[in-house]
Structure formats: structure tokens, C-alpha cells
Amino acid sequence: xxxxxxxxxxxxxxxxxxxxxxxxxxxxxxxxxxxxxxxxxxxxxxxxxxxxxxxxxxxxxxxxxxxxxxxxxxxxxxxxxxxxxxxxxxxxxxxxxxxxxxxxxxxxxxxxxxxxxxxxxxxx
Numbered sequence: 001x002x003x004x005x006x007x008x009x010x011x012x013x014x015x016x017x018x019x020x021x022x023x024x025x026x027x028x029x030x031x032x033x034x035x036x037x038x039x040x041x042x043x044x045x046x047x048x049x050x051x052x053x054x055x056x057x058x059x060x061x062x063x064x065x066x067x068x069x070x071x072x073x074x075x076x077x078x079x080x081x082x083x084x085x086x087x088x089x090x091x092x093x094x095x096x097x098x099x100x101x102x103x104x105x106x107x108x109x110x111x112x113x114x115x116x117x118x119x120x121x122x123x124x
Contacts, residue, residue: 002026002113004096009118012086016122020081022096022115030074033099036081037108038092038120045095047106049081059104064090086122093117 008020020036035050049070050059058070067086072079079096096115099105 002029002032002098004098004113004115006094006096006115006118009094009120011121011123014086014088014122014124016086017082017084018086018120020083020094020096020118020120022079022081024077024079024096024098026077029077029098031100032113033102033104034070034072034079035097035099035104035111036070036079037095037097037111038090039095039117040089040092043092045108047108048094050104050106051079053102059106061106083120086120088122088124090120091122092120094120 003025005023036048037045038048039045051070051072055072067084069082095117097111098113099111
């Protein structure tokens with residue numbers, strides 16, 4: 001079992017930055033593919049970014065490429081999402097997720113564990 005707890009959300013003006021953190025429990029954190037998803041009001045949850053167990057491979061949705069950076073610290077059992085140049089359309093609840101499958105599948109149903117989410121609101 002893996003428990004995930006997100007933090008770092010908040011209200012920010014367009015063009016600003018936020019860094020989300022996801023703290024994971026469990027001794028096998030370093031073996032999981034980790035990812036971030038988001039869900040805006042009235043929309044489906046969507047893939048944002050993912051990172052391999054070693055941190056050597058990262059993946060991004062086209063909508064955030066060049067603005068967001070995912071990273072992980074296996075010694076701290078934590079994954080991060082640095083969000084720069086934020087836009088109002090980035091407003092959503094952001095969820096951390098873990099997948100035992102090392103091969104990325106951006107579909108929501110493929111991921112094994114989820115956090116409770118943290119709200120990010122970007123004002124124009």
C-alpha cells in the first residue's frame with residue numbers, strides 16, 4: 001500500500017509559480033512510476049506529468065510542456081511539480097498518483113494509488 005499526500009496548492013496570479021509536493025508512505029516508493037493529474041470543474045481528470053522510478057525519464061502533457069517540471073527525491077519519498085508561467089486554464093484540483101507499472105499509461109484507470117488532491121487557482 002502507498003499513501004499519497006499532496007501540498008503546495010493555492011491562489012496565484014497568471015504568470016506566477018507554484019510548487020506542489022506529494023509525500024508518499026511505504027518503503028517501495030522508489031519503485032513506482034509517479035505522476036500528476038488535474039481535474040477542472042466539469043471536466044474529466046487529465047494527465048499532466050509523470051516521472052520514472054529513477055527520475056531519468058519524464059513525460060508531460062502538451063498543454064504544460066515547457067512550463068511545468070516534475071522531479072522526485074526517493075530519499076524523501078517525495079515527488080514535486082514545479083509550475084511556472086501559470087495560466088487561468090491551469091486552475092484545477094491537482095492529484096498525485098503512483099503506478100506499479102513502469103510503462104507510462106496516461107489513462108486515469110491505469111494508476112494504482114491516488115492522493116486526495118490540492119486546489120490550484122490561477123487568477124487573470
